[in-house]
Amino acid sequence: MDIATAGGLFLGLVGVFGGALIEGVPMHTVFNFSALIIVGFGTAGATIMSFPWDSIKEFFNVLKKAFKKQELDPGAIVTQLVGFATKARREGLLGLEEEAEAIQDPFLKKGLQLVVDGTDIEMIRNIMETDIAFLESRHKVGESIFGTFGGFSPTLGIIGTVLGLMHALGAMGEGSSDAKELVASIATAFVATFYGISFANIVFLPISFKLKQNSQQEVLLREVMLEGILAISAGDNPRIVEEKLKAFLPPKMKLDMEAQKAQGEAKEEV
Secondary structure: OOHHHHHHHHHHHHHHHHHHHHHOOOHHHHOOHHHHHHHHHHHHHHHHHHOOHHHHOOHHHHHHHHHOOOOOOHHHHHHHHHHHHHHHHHHOHHHHHHHHHHOOOHHHHHHHHHHHOOOOHHHHHHHHHHHHHHHHHHHHHHHHHHHHHHHHHHHHHHHHHHHHHHHHHHHHHOOOOOHHHHHHHHHHHOHHHHHHHHHHHHHHHHHHHHHHHHHHHHHHHHHHHHHHHHHHHOOOOHHHHHHHHHOOOOHHHHHHHHHHHHHHHHHHHO
């Protein structure tokens, strides 16, 4: 579970409903089934119309990704690729065949296997960049689905409010409501707008942004792998490979890698 996603959602809900309680808003007014139906089903229907069914079927799988912590460690990947470069320099590219078979990540395994097979470096670049491009394209569909939910939700909330006001004013015109009932009906009508704006800004849009951040991190990791594989294929010195790949890392991670490397060298000397 990604603590940031779950914790942020919890804080957002506490802020909205806690504020409502502090203001003295009756909870029975906030929970309005008809408003929920209008906003929920209306938003879902508009979003489903906006995408192919094959994309909509992945909704729950995409949602799980927003709440699942990504196990991405660029520093470990850099260390692994430098190790591959060192072995390739000592034993040749064919010496990496066993390493390629043992790799779990399909993208890295595919790239290293292309190197072992003696594939032209430009062909390797083209194949793997195409994989990265399609990865980004798939991720953007998930981001767009939740972004579309966040776009339609406030509008459907306004539609629900308009319907509520039409009902309240119509009843007043027929002379069947006094001023107190009219005010209560108008207050209830605005619950739909509350739902629409709340769902958009606490749930849908934050999840869309989270999916975008996750995608960027995964693409960055793929780019690190690609750069390392190309450097190995070109026969670069392991130190050069390490410096190339460390350029992708944030400063803190670079310092951690250097500290671990210094500790390893110290142990070897002992």
